[in-house]
Amino acid sequence: MKRSALVTAAALLILALAPLALPFLQFVLTIAIAKGFAALGVALLLRAGLISLGHAMFYAIGAYAAAFMATTLGITDFALLIIGSTAISAFFGVLFGLFLVRYRAIFFAMLNLAVSMVIYALASKLYGITGGTDGLRVAVPTVFGMTLEKSSFDGLLYYTAIVLVALLGYLVHRYLKSPLGHALSAVHSNEVRLEYLGVSAWSTLLTAYGISAALAGVGGAIAALSIGHVLPEFAFWTESGHLVLTAVLGGIAGIAGPFLGSVFLEIVHTVAVGYAAEAWNMIVGIALLVVIFFLPRGLFGLFERLVGRKSTDGEPTL
């Protein structure tokens, strides 16, 4: 346990220092963390055996919420924007969760996909409100009343994101160790028994769904503030697929998994695009195959080896 905390701290430190060596990495890693939050949301549901093929909608809701608050409502404070978008995303998570968590397996996956595509269609068609496929601009927010240059704001955003990874990561870790978190895994292993124990699977899942939507919302808000522009493609199904892939690739046995997967994917993507503009899709594909063949427990398997944890200590196999 001690060792894993040490390795996590070391990893966060590397993350914090990386932009000093390669400045352009700051943006890439900010996006990787943002998507890592959304992937963590997906991973949470995967523990209950539910695959959400529409989680990018909460990422997009978080991003658009930040854009709307900044432009329409005139809320320009950085902290308020992140907290507000998370809350809005969580609200929609609970709202959609009310009916979505009644379904299992392929029905859950497909219904999530359907709802997310409705959100995508609304974002791209409600031209007057959302700017259509051209999207919305997000101005640089103020930080507790101070106006910052975009570059110094980006730095602040990056380190805030790392702090959020540690903070929210720890909270999610505690949640998974709580009875509510264990009930979540129990939905996957034996839902009937869970109900006989007097625990409502529906409310267990609704809580998890709300939390996972909130996590995706944090990610979306970070992405919106970092990119400075939100587009409907944030909610597109390929983006949702990307999140599931990130979660599985990183491994769902621990909090670090989705973040590892996300950082790995973003860096492979950046390197591939930089060195082979024509063949980047293929390089990313090959990298994924390599991980899937050689690291069946995802990149988190590497983490487990580092901290000497047995692979069976993790959560359910899928």
Added chain:
Amino acid sequence: MKFSSTLRSLTAASALAAAAGSAFAQDKPDSFDIGVFTFLSGPAAAYGMPGRQGAEVMIEQINAAGGIGGVPVSATFVDEAQGAEGVISEYRRLGEEPTTDFMIAALSSGNCLALAPIADQMKMPTVGWNCDTHQLFAKEDHPFFYRPNGNTIAEFMSYVLYFLDKNPDVKRVAIINPDYSFGHDAAEIVKATLKSLKPGTEVVAELFPKMGSSTYQTEISRLSAARPDVIFSNLWGGDLENFVRQAAPRGLFRQSQAVFALGESSMNNVAMPEGVIVGVLGDGWWRSPDAAKLGATEFATAYQEKYGKDPVFPAMKMANAFVVMKAAYEQAIEANGGAWPSKEQVTAAMEGMSINTLTGSMTFRADNDGIVDQVVGTIGSVEGIEGPVLTDMVRYDGSKVLPPEGEDPMVWIGSLTPEFLAAMPKPGSYK
């Protein structure tokens, strides 16, 4: 031992000398590094690849003539199909490399909207080579982002002027555009222009098929039933070609006058019937009389030799972006007394710049939007030229069809009257 240490000190000394030399001659880099953003994969590559090929030909020609200010150009191409986040991170990665001098970005309007504030932030002179949304400079100034291109207002209004002159009795108009901002913007502009210039015209169908649709049969049935006099469309790439292939056998083009705004880029790939109105979203028709005088023919010959086909207008737009970049640097070098200019000096050179591109004149307004003429024509054939060409052409003065700076474009269109149309040059006047 002794030898190796001598060698080492020699190497160190030469490295030092090289470093010192480069520090003094930092003004002039070894290569002129630029980033070029276009679609290299996916359906939009149908439009993006001619852009890339145009860039390759321009780079060869510029380098063969000694480069820019004596420095050879070297481009890094970036695929826009990876989405806005990827495009932005690549822009930042390239921009933070101290060797990068200039950016040519981007094709997609969404990407330009996202990149413009970043260009300002990184103080990186950037030219938008294709993106044409009129929203780009509408709300904010972007001192480092220039668009030598005109915008959607001028582009789509010109088609309405042309088809109204060609078909003065038009009563019923149908619109079929791709289902994203570009298509919806164009529909709004066409409807607003019709309302001002020919009140009483009825828009009988407004269809927005999904991008990448494989079949347009329902849309074609709907269009046939609506009996429009004119069908306006800004479909492009594979979508336009599919639509034409499916609509031609059903007689749609015998029933209605078709207007394909981006038709020139597809007319060599699909048999478009003669009489269809097409254009180039600007003045980028390489066979136009002005273009022939300005050197587009040499460019086209080099392009044909390299790729075995004619350059289409995306290739010309890209080539013109290179012309603008080269002119900006040369002016900046001159203003700097022959020394290599800083990025700010290059940007300052672009401010209000007025030059000849390969296809016409281009002037940057104070809001960094470029004023270019609009060439519209009708597909026909000319003896001695294989394949379709633009005939019965008109060339609208770019400054007349662009809304005045700072004015809401839709309000401006609303203020026009039928006299505006009467004062415009007529089809066939540009020879």
